[in-house]
Amino acid sequence: MWGMGTGNSLERCTILLYKEAKLNSKEREFKNLASSIDRVNLVYNYVKKLKIFKDIIAEPQDRKSNEESEIQRQKGNDYFLRHKKYLSSLESYTKSIASAVSGSSYLALAYANRSACLSEGKYYKECIEDIDRALSLDYPEHLKPKLLRRKAAAESQKSIQKEVKYYSDPPVIKSKNPLITCAEDSIEIQYNQKYGRHIIATRDIKIGEVLSAENSFCHVIHPESKYIHCHECLELCFNMIPCENCSGALYCSEECRSKCYEEYHKYECQFPKVLLSPEMVFIKLALIGMDDSKKVEAELPDNIHRSDSFKEIIKLEMNEENRNYINLCIPAIAASIAYQALKENPEFTSKYDTDEDDHNLKKLLYKAYMINAFNPFNIKKIRYTPFDIESTRVGTALYAFTSLYNHSCVPNCEFFHYGSLIVTRAQAPIKKGEQVTISYGRSFSMTPKETRQAILKKNYLFDCDCKACTNYWPTMWYLPPGKDLPQSFLRKLSQNTFDGSEANQKLVDELLTEGKRLYYQLERYEPCQNLLTLQNMITEIYTYQASKDVEF
Numbered sequence: 001m002w003g004m005g006t007g008n009s010l011e012r013c014t015i016l017l018y019k020e021a022k023l024n025s026k027e028r029e030f031k032n033l034a035s036s037i038d039r040v041n042l043v044y045n046y047v048k049k050l051k052i053f054k055d056i057i058a059e060p061q062d063r064k065s066n067e068e069s070e071i072q073r074q075k076g077n078d079y080f081l082r083h084k085k086y087l088s089s090l091e092s093y094t095k096s097i098a099s100a101v102s103g104s105s106y107l108a109l110a111y112a113n114r115s116a117c118l119s120e121g122k123y124y125k126e127c128i129e130d131i132d133r134a135l136s137l138d139y140p141e142h143l144k145p146k147l148l149r150r151k152a153a154a155e156s157q158k159s160i161q162k163e164v165k166y167y168s169d170p171p172v173i174k175s176k177n178p179l180i181t182c183a184e185d186s187i188e189i190q191y192n193q194k195y196g197r198h199i200i201a202t203r204d205i206k207i208g209e210v211l212s213a214e215n216s217f218c219h220v221i222h223p224e225s226k227y228i229h230c231h232e233c234l235e236l237c238f239n240m241i242p243c244e245n246c247s248g249a250l251y252c253s254e255e256c257r258s259k260c261y262e263e264y265h266k267y268e269c270q271f272p273k274v275l276l277s278p279e280m281v282f283i284k285l286a287l288i289g290m291d292d293s294k295k296v297e298a299e300l301p302d303n304i305h306r307s308d309s310f311k312e313i314i315k316l317e318m319n320e321e322n323r324n325y326i327n328l329c330i331p332a333i334a335a336s337i338a339y340q341a342l343k344e345n346p347e348f349t350s351k352y353d354t355d356e357d358d359h360n361l362k363k364l365l366y367k368a369y370m371i372n373a374f375n376p377f378n379i380k381k382i383r384y385t386p387f388d389i390e391s392t393r394v395g396t397a398l399y400a401f402t403s404l405y406n407h408s409c410v411p412n413c414e415f416f417h418y419g420s421l422i423v424t425r426a427q428a429p430i431k432k433g434e435q436v437t438i439s440y441g442r443s444f445s446m447t448p449k450e451t452r453q454a455i456l457k458k459n460y461l462f463d464c465d466c467k468a469c470t471n472y473w474p475t476m477w478y479l480p481p482g483k484d485l486p487q488s489f490l491r492k493l494s495q496n497t498f499d500g501s502e503a504n505q506k507l508v509d510e511l512l513t514e515g516k517r518l519y520y521q522l523e524r525y526e527p528c529q530n531l532l533t534l535q536n537m538i539t540e541i542y543t544y545q546a547s548k549d550v551e552f
């Protein structure tokens with residue numbers, strides 16, 4: 001059941017182990033233990049008795065293989081020459097680069113082939129870099145003249161180089177909050193029994209105002225993006241360099257490669273397959289906690305929220321008191337598996353080998369897993385085409401401050417990603433003293449109350465008391481239209497194509513200004529369809545403005 005090649009995810013393994021170790025019968029014993037470390041130890045010992053840890057963590061991640069590199073390079077050639085699908089061919093060449101043994105001629109060939117693709121896409125700087133990489137390796141002599149001709153051609157075209165960036169310049173914080181390092185001074189953190197920590201407006205806030213702009217505390221890449229995004233910084237990059245040991249990590253620069261290796265990848269590089277998925281941001285968080293250098297933090301008074309501080313991220317909500325037994329036990333199983341894998345990781349054990357390290361590791365893994373249940377954000381890449389909006393998952397990230405916004409089914413804020421930076425803006429006017437909220441996925445306009453409440457209870461363990469839930473607001477289709485929107489405005493709205501042209505930019509700016517003005521006129525008709533139309537339009541415009549189209 002656990003053997004090699006089963007491809008079991010950590011999540012599946014935890015559920016199977018729960019059943020196999022008959023942990024359902026240990027509830028009383030578990031709950032009698034007060035500390036998290038005792039609970040992890042209890043579960044760890046029961047699971048260990050099954051003697052199947054070894055199987056679970058036996059399957060290694062894919063290693064370098066020149067054979068695989070050659071298969072991927074041929075695939076790339078096929079896409080490039082036969083189908084003229086340049087992005088697919090680029091991804092295959094990058095896979096070929098990731099698989100090739102360091103320093104081999106396979107690596108040289110893969111770089112050279114990718115340079116042809118980059119030249120076709122008008123990414124001349126990247127093309128030249130790849131040619132230089134191929135030439136610095138064991139590239140066949142008889143093919144060199146062709147490569148040098150490609151380099152000369154690329155040099156002469158450098159002036160029409162295309163930019164590789166999938167988001168626009170983010171807005172900046174104008175009036176820094178003295179108590180929250182990543183926020184405007186229009187908000188504050190409050191605490192009460194009912195809402196936990198939550199955010200309150202300290203003055204009236206207008207629609208569109210930026211409230212916070214926060215860099216991720218830590219993130220991991222999503223598998224679907226890993227051949228065109230850097231494993232470390234998540235930036236888009238079409239000519240990445242590989243990890244020298246494994247075939248699973250690619251980087252936009254030497255700096256990112258060595259930074260990542262030092263801080264995390266030296267452990268990850270030897271992870272078994274079961275620990276490789278975006279959900280594993282919890283292991284990264286726990287390992288950051290283990291790392292003493294990160295714990296040394298600038299001396300700031302305790303009442304200042306620093307979004308880059310480990311002390312803050314580890315305080316995020318775990319809902320420990322509201323969890324039922326299985327939801328307390330599963331994290332202990334996941335922590336046990338990750339612990340066992342790390343204990344067999346030579347890089348890890350060479351640094352951490354005391355009883356105190358052991359204790360810390362178990363505690364941190366358990367906490368980090370629980371934090372990760374309620375707080376992760378998906379980083380998405382949004383691309384507008386004339387016919388469609390494409391959304392791709394780039395990674396999963398944790399934010400120490402943005403996670404403090406509570407949910408409402410009628411949220412007054414929305415967040416936007418600029419790479420791994422998350423920016424929160426008001427999408428409705430917010431009065432001084434009002435709670436500032438985002439949506440955790442379902443808004444009242446599309447999903448009926450019972451469904452929303454059930455999902456929130458299951459995934460976030462609370463009963464929502466927002467105005468839509470309390471007053472039984474119907475979904476959008478059953479709402480009155482509210483005050484009519486002017487015909488001139490509706491005409492403009494129907495002309496909007498999001499096609500990136502200058503004329504459309506102007507139209508979008510006008511729609512945003514007019515939409516905000518109309519919102520204030522319609523506010524008193526809430527809930528109504530036209531107000532939702534305005535709100536959706538405003539959110540869509542901000543999403544569009546944050547995204548940038550990069551074609552290949």
Ligand SMILES: C[S@@+](CC[C@H](N)C(=O)[O-])C[C@H]1O[C@@H](n2cnc3c(N)ncnc32)[C@H](O)[C@@H]1O
Nearest residue numbers: 194195196197317374403404405406407460462
């Ligand atoms: C991402 S955290 C939000 C910040 C959290 N209140 C804290 O103290 O850290 C999500 C958790 O906050 C609480 N929460 C969020 N929205 C809520 C709401 N509208 N009412 C009550 N609790 C809420 C729930 O415990 C939920 O699992």
